[in-house]
Amino acid sequence: MKTLSVIALIALVCVCLWLGFGLWTGMYSVYSIPPSKVYPDGETLLISREPREPMFNSPDYKAPDERPDNKRGGINFGASKNSKKKSIKDRVVVRLPFIQWAYQKSLEPQKVK
Numbered sequence: 081m082k083t084l085s086v087i088a089l090i091a092l093v094c095v096c097l098w099l100g101f102g103l104w105t106g107m108y109s110v111y112s113i114p115p116s117k118v119y120p121d122g123e124t125l126l127i128s129r130e131p132r133e134p135m136f137n138s139p140d141y142k143a144p145d146e147r148p149d150n151k152r153g154g155i156n157f158g159a160s161k162n163s164k165k166k167s168i169k170d171r172v173v174v175r176l177p178f179i180q181w182a183y184q185k186s187l188e189p190q191k192v193k
Contacts, residue, residue: 099126099174103135111168112138112183122178127171138186 102108109129115122134141 102173106135108173109133110136110179110182110186112136112179112186114138114140114183115178119178122183124176124179124182125168125172126174126176127168128173130165130171134186134190136182136186136188136190138183141186144189 099108103110103126106129108126111125111127113119113123113125129135
């Protein structure tokens with residue numbers, strides 16, 4: 081029984097380290113859904129991160145304007161901004177209870193990678 085507990089503890093530590101590494105490197109993003117009629121208690125999701133998505137995200141997140149004032153149209157040779165993205169439901173890694181701190185963090189201006 082003691083050996084099984086030690087193995088379970090080691091597995092838990094490895095999972096926590098992996099999730100921390102994923103958040104630190106930008107593989108994952110924290111998506112907070114505030115309490116509403118659909119989600120009475122709210123929900124916080126750890127999701128796989130899409131390009132140009134902030135670290136902390138929510139339905140109320142306001143994305144910064146992507147075009148600088150001096151660049152108003154023209155031809156761009158970069159990737160299309162309208163690329164197909166997977167829905168949030170398809171990218172969920174872990175479901176957590178609502179975390180107020182993460183939701184407040186999603187409302188602050190953030191750098192986008």
